[in-house]
Amino acid sequence: MSAILTDRQAEELHKAIAAYLGVIGAPDTAAAFREEANIPASFDDATRKKYEGLLEKKWTSVVRLQKKVLELEQRNQTLQAELDSTTPTSLIRRNQDPTSWLPRAPARHTLQSHRSPVTCVAFHPVFSSLASGSEDTTIKIWDWELGELERTVKGHTKGVLDVDFGGPRGGTLLASCSSDLTIKLWDPSDEYKNIRTLPGHDHSVSAIRFVPSGAAGSPSSGNLLVSASRDKTLRVWDVTTGYCVKTIRGHADWVRDVAPSFDGRWLLSAGNDQTARLWDASSGEARCTFLGHEHVIECVTIAPPASYANLAALAGLKKPPPFSSSAEYVATGSRDKTIKIWDGRGTLIRTLVGHDNWIRSLVFHPGGKYLLSVSDDKTIRCWDLTQEGRCVKVVTDAHSHFVSCMRWAPNVVKDVPVNGENGTSTNGANKKKEEEAAKAGIRCVIATGSVDLSVRIFAS
Numbered sequence: 236m237s238a239i240l241t242d243r244q245a246e247e248l249h250k251a252i253a254a255y256l257g258v259i260g261a262p263d264t265a266a267a268f269r270e271e272a273n274i275p276a277s278f279d280d281a282t283r284k285k286y287e288g289l290l291e292k293k294w295t296s297v298v299r300l301q302k303k304v305l306e307l308e309q310r311n312q313t314l315q316a317e318l319d320s321t322t323p324t325s326l327i328r329r330n331q332d333p334t335s336w337l338p339r340a341p342a343r344h345t346l347q348s349h350r351s352p353v354t355c356v357a358f359h360p361v362f363s364s365l366a367s368g369s370e371d372t373t374i375k376i377w378d379w380e381l382g383e384l385e386r387t388v389k390g391h392t393k394g395v396l397d398v399d400f401g402g403p404r405g406g407t408l409l410a411s412c413s414s415d416l417t418i419k420l421w422d423p424s425d426e427y428k429n430i431r432t433l434p435g436h437d438h439s440v441s442a443i444r445f446v447p448s449g450a451a452g453s454p455s456s457g458n459l460l461v462s463a464s465r466d467k468t469l470r471v472w473d474v475t476t477g478y479c480v481k482t483i484r485g486h487a488d489w490v491r492d493v494a495p496s497f498d499g500r501w502l503l504s505a506g507n508d509q510t511a512r513l514w515d516a517s518s519g520e521a522r523c524t525f526l527g528h529e530h531v532i533e534c535v536t537i538a539p540p541a542s543y544a545n546l547a548a549l550a551g552l553k554k555p556p557p558f559s560s561s562a563e564y565v566a567t568g569s570r571d572k573t574i575k576i577w578d579g580r581g582t583l584i585r586t587l588v589g590h591d592n593w594i595r596s597l598v599f600h601p602g603g604k605y606l607l608s609v610s611d612d613k614t615i616r617c618w619d620l621t622q623e624g625r626c627v628k629v630v631t632d633a634h635s636h637f638v639s640c641m642r643w644a645p646n647v648v649k650d651v652p653v654n655g656e657n658g659t660s661t662n663g664a665n666k667k668k669e670e671e672a673a674k675a676g677i678r679c680v681i682a683t684g685s686v687d688l689s690v691r692i693f694a695s
Contacts, residue, residue, distance in 0.1 A: 252290065338607075351369050352685070354370060355395065355396065356684045357399050365682055368398045372391045407423055420433070446460065467486050501513055506532060525575070525583075530570035531570045540560075542599050564577065574587040590612050591610070610637075613633060613635070613685075615683065680693070
């Protein structure tokens, strides 16, 4: 014992043991122990009182500390596993199935430079550039991989409400819209020079999207841009001429959001009249009206073909629609705190309840299994379409204030025709090839913007 304890420590321990034996009513054992341990006569009843309870206190402290050590060791293991999983080899291993990747805290980057709330974000289709727009009237261009600000683009005189990359194949443009009633086009290849301003709306322009042309092999190219405005209209523009080629009327109030289908055939819009509407992009005719929300609809999205099988099962159908058809399913998010999933004919399939505040943006997972949403309750929620739309993940405090927008990084561009006949279920081998190509191209990167003035990048 002397090898571990000093003489003084051994004496203290002996006195504590003697006192403990006295407390538990073992006088004979105590007397024998005092004699064998050579406890001096000065250890009388008064002194013993000081040592009573000491052994029990030390014992419980040791047990508590052991528990704490075990907890810390466990935490250490978890953190080490996370560290290990960020090495290039493990990244490759972990990302073998990007279809099941979901965002998690903490964000990889928090991008700060805006001086007012961030209203919108958009990824460049090829490069690691991200545009964000803000009520401070500026657009900022970031490198989302490095987490660095590349430039600030100025031109709007009021808050920027939406941004989107797109345009003719090989000639990517950035479009922005604002409360100053204009849409502006910027050229990323020429230091984001303002090449055109499109006036025409009579009130704030809330949302803009490039409309894909649907041409085989170049699904994302197109000369058309659609805008949604507080003047109750949607307008379709030709970005090469700057002309408004179509004005779509039908909403009874402010149009908050618009989304084109992957082939550019359909436009989905919604707003303050509490309805969402599906329009034929070429004729401007309304195909369908979605009724059911009890407040302003803030955001809309059209489901990608990758999600058809899961959504068809959710709708109780045995056979999903062919990959080549578009606008088969849509989702809407509202200030009534619910998300609704519909089929393309206006039938409500599911209402997703869980957010505690307005829903501000919706994105279908490119793998087709999940729908993601952000809200003024500061969270990102992930809804599993294979589990009846159950909320399977919540990123709490994704931002420190309302989350206003979210985008998923576009897939790595592969020359695969996404709307040829080989997308149909009649040709199983081609469909499988197509699905594998889509899976290989998924980028596990999400950007969000917030009233807290920041943009955050969530990445694997």
